[in-house]
Amino acid sequence: MKYLSEYRNFEATKKYLDEIHKIATRNWNIMEICGGQTHSLVKNGVLELLPEKVRMIHGPGCPVCVTPLNLIDKAIELLENDVIVCSFGDMIRVPGSKKSLLEAKASGGDLRILYSPIEAVSIAKKNPDKEVVFFAVGFETTAPANALSVLHAEKEGITNYSILASHVLVPPAMEAILDDELCNIDAFLGAGHVCAIMGMQEYYPLVQTYKIPIVITGFEPLDLVQGIYMAVKQLEEGKFELENQYARVVKEYGNKAAINVIKRVFEVGDREWRGIGRIPNSGYIIREEYRKYDAEAKFKVGNITAPENSQCIAGEILRGIKKPNQCSQFGKACTPSNPLGAPMVSSEGACAAYFHFSDNLISS
Amino acid sequence: MDTTKLGFDTINLGHGSGGTMTRDLLDKIIFKTFNNPYLNQKHDGSIVKFTGDFAISTDSFVISPIFFKGGNIGELAVNGTVNDVAMCGAIPKYLSLAFIVEEGLSTDDFTKIVNSVKMAADKSGVLIITGDTKVVERGKGDKIFINTTGFGEVHPKANISSNNILVGDKIIVSGFIAQHGMAIMSEREGLEFESTIVSDTTNVNFLVKELLDKFGNKIHLFRDPTRGGLASVLSEITTDINKGITIIENKIPLEKQVAAACEILGLDPMYVANEGVFIAIVSADVADAVVKTMKNSEKGKNTVCIGEVTSEHPNKVVMQSLIGGKRIVSPLIGEQLPRIC
Numbered sequence: 251m252k253y254l255s256e257y258r259n260f261e262a263t264k265k266y267l268d269e270i271h272k273i274a275t276r277n278w279n280i281m282e283i284c285g286g287q288t289h290s291l292v293k294n295g296v297l298e299l300l301p302e303k304v305r306m307i308h309g310p311g312c313p314v315c316v317t318p319l320n321l322i323d324k325a326i327e328l329l330e331n332d333v334i335v336c337s338f339g340d341m342i343r344v345p346g347s348k349k350s351l352l353e354a355k356a357s358g359g360d361l362r363i364l365y366s367p368i369e370a371v372s373i374a375k376k377n378p379d380k381e382v383v384f385f386a387v388g389f390e391t392t393a394p395a396n397a398l399s400v401l402h403a404e405k406e407g408i409t410n411y412s413i414l415a416s417h418v419l420v421p422p423a424m425e426a427i428l429d430d431e432l433c434n435i436d437a438f439l440g441a442g443h444v445c446a447i448m449g450m451q452e453y454y455p456l457v458q459t460y461k462i463p464i465v466i467t468g469f470e471p472l473d474l475v476q477g478i479y480m481a482v483k484q485l486e487e488g489k490f491e492l493e494n495q496y497a498r499v500v501k502e503y504g505n506k507a508a509i510n511v512i513k514r515v516f517e518v519g520d521r522e523w524r525g526i527g528r529i530p531n532s533g534y535i536i537r538e539e540y541r542k543y544d545a546e547a548k549f550k551v552g553n554i555t556a557p558e559n560s561q562c563i564a565g566e567i568l569r570g571i572k573k574p575n576q577c578s579q580f581g582k583a584c585t586p587s588n589p590l591g592a593p594m595v596s597s598e599g600a601c602a603a604y605f606h607f608s609d610n611l612i613s614s
Numbered sequence: 615m616d617t618t619k620l621g622f623d624t625i626n627l628g629h630g631s632g633g634t635m636t637r638d639l640l641d642k643i644i645f646k647t648f649n650n651p652y653l654n655q656k657h658d659g660s661i662v663k664f665t666g667d668f669a670i671s672t673d674s675f676v677i678s679p680i681f682f683k684g685g686n687i688g689e690l691a692v693n694g695t696v697n698d699v700a701m702c703g704a705i706p707k708y709l710s711l712a713f714i715v716e717e718g719l720s721t722d723d724f725t726k727i728v729n730s731v732k733m734a735a736d737k738s739g740v741l742i743i744t745g746d747t748k749v750v751e752r753g754k755g756d757k758i759f760i761n762t763t764g765f766g767e768v769h770p771k772a773n774i775s776s777n778n779i780l781v782g783d784k785i786i787v788s789g790f791i792a793q794h795g796m797a798i799m800s801e802r803e804g805l806e807f808e809s810t811i812v813s814d815t816t817n818v819n820f821l822v823k824e825l826l827d828k829f830g831n832k833i834h835l836f837r838d839p840t841r842g843g844l845a846s847v848l849s850e851i852t853t854d855i856n857k858g859i860t861i862i863e864n865k866i867p868l869e870k871q872v873a874a875a876c877e878i879l880g881l882d883p884m885y886v887a888n889e890g891v892f893i894a895i896v897s898a899d900v901a902d903a904v905v906k907t908m909k910n911s912e913k914g915k916n917t918v919c920i921g922e923v924t925s926e927h928p929n930k931v932v933m934q935s936l937i938g939g940k941r942i943v944s945p946l947i948g949e950q951l952p953r954i955c
Contacts, residue, residue: 254877258937259936259937260936260937260938263937263938264937264938292941293935294936294937294939295934295935295937295938295940295941296937296939297939299938299939339880339951340951342951343948343951352948363951471935471936471937471939472937475937586947587947587948607941
């Protein structure tokens with residue numbers, strides 16, 4: 251497969267790994283922002299091929315992991331009240347405060363797993379006597395499609411469709427991590443697909459303010475080792491610049507059409523991050539003129555609150571302060587079939603990635 | 615069969631009542647299609663003769679959609695059970711066939727499925743010797759469910775057991791993985807995508823017999839990686855044998871289009887279901903000859919040796935990745951769920 255097989259090439263990957271070994275003279279902590287990158291690092295066995303000096307810290311970029319617990323409870327509340335709830339696949343097994351969406355489905359709820367929110371609009375059209383809600387979570391990457399579904403519903407005059415939105419933004423999360431006094435991160439691998447939508451502009455101020463290298467990086471093993479190499483090289487040379495490893499996909503100004511669609515439907519506002527807390531101006535909220543497509547306003551589920559499981563250290567995992575195997579519950583009380591928190595559920599969650607793929611981290 | 619002559623367009627509750635409508639359905643479709651001396655006795659069951667050991671396997675088929683590219687639920691119900699019996703080192707002979715039909719299924723669809731059962735049974739050399747047909751109210755089933763139980767005579771040279779697996783044994787896969795699961799996925803509501811991926815459903819019993827004829831007890835284990843895919847079956851085996859398995863990622867047989875579909879949908883082909891593929895774990899000294907025999911067969915032409923049994927990492931399957939890293943291959947937990955982005 252073009253654009254895939256060449257980025258999984260043994261020799262090319264080895265060349266960069268050898269270079270990293272050669273140039274790394276000091277200990278460096280590099281955070282990969284995106285859960286997709288974490289998944290790929292672990293699945294391809296990249297971590298064990300890196301020198302001990304280069305430590306990868308897994309970032310908060312797993313949309314499933316940072317979606318607040320009470321939002322899952324809200325989706326379940328809708329599902330139990332005769333609403334057709336549509337969701338991306340890996341959201342449905344995440345535990346809410348009492349149960350997961352999958353468990354609510356087993357009790358009779360009409361839950362549909364979709365790849366595209368536009369499908370949810372079609373379901374609304376086919377079921378005019380039912381309310382249809384799309385559980386619109388994710389980073390900047392999924393925001394254009396979710397916004398487009400609202401515009402599509404408006405254009406078609408569909409009134410029984412709305413979205414339960416929890417969109418979060420990467421740059422404010424990076425700032426929150428860097429402002430944390432426990433932060434020990436020396437460089438970032440930027441989230442390639444988020445930047446494919448938003449472009450690179452937002453990241454220059456971060457590089458300057460915090461004097462930290464950021465390398466926008468893709469997801470295949472070769473992308474990752476090249477991105478890590480570029481970050482280590484900057485660190486060793488005492489530089490802090492914004493570099494773009496993923497230039498075949500990421501452009502300076504991003505995808506303008508997608509950004510315009512986002513701006514029509516959403517505006518930037520404060521958002522709650524699971525495990526991290528409220529971050530100012532860190533998410534998208536639905537603009538006033540599209541409020542009728544906002545499920546929280548439409549169904550009055552806005553007041554549902556839910557406490558986190560006190561044994562779960564997801565917050566520390568998501569901020570890169572602890573690794574999954576440093577959690578006392580990892581692989582014991584908390585497993586993918588019985589998760590205490592979201593990072594153990596999603597395939598992009600650091601805990602699940604460690605549990606599934608990483609041999610030396612799993613107790614026999 | 616011309617369904618217009620049957621006198622009914624859909625299957626309804628009356629066809630499962632045990633009365634004359636049931637008899638009408640059985641006579642016009644079931645007995646007419648399967649017509650064999652065992653079934654023609656029209657008794658409550660059948661009496662068959664076996665000498666020596668025999669293997670029994672049962673399976674229920676609840677697939678949706680019931681018609682898919684490369685087959686339908688009917689042939690799946692035959693091939694699935696025939697292959698399960700073959701995996702025991704046996705030669706499948708007889709099948710039972712039980713339908714649970716949701717009222718409203720068109721007679722046309724039912725007939726197509728029955729005809730596929732007959733075709734698949736003929737291809738694999740098994741007779742349908744007993745059966746049952748029940749009809750449930752609309753909403754209490756999903757068009758049609760089928761249960762089949764297979765009976766087979768254990769091959770005289772076979773000694774299939776995970777207890778026989780030794781360190782150094784080779785892991786051989788008979789063909790491209792993930793074809794069936796991705797063919798079904800491409801037709802599921804909400805996930806439709808255009809592809810020409812067809813299910814790999816087929817019977818492998820004759821190839822299995824050939825291997826047993828030639829290699830006898832050097833074949834230590836057969837398994838078919840249906841639900842849960844290759845990863846789940848290999849993981850199960852390591853747990854049973856208390857040894858490890860090492861596999862090489864770039865040896866895994868994966869057809870390009872299936873690989874692309876898995877990439878797009880964010881699914882790992884190692885966990886996607888197969889129907890016409892089996893795994894053979896064989897003594898290292900015959901591994902090359904086994905691969906050669908399998909490659910010469912239509913049902914095994916894409917056979918590859920993907921790895922071996924090791925004393926290292928007991929109870930775990932470890933895959934050597936394309937870039938030379940290592941990762942553990944864990945069993946599937948629930949359903950494989952597509953990722954957000």
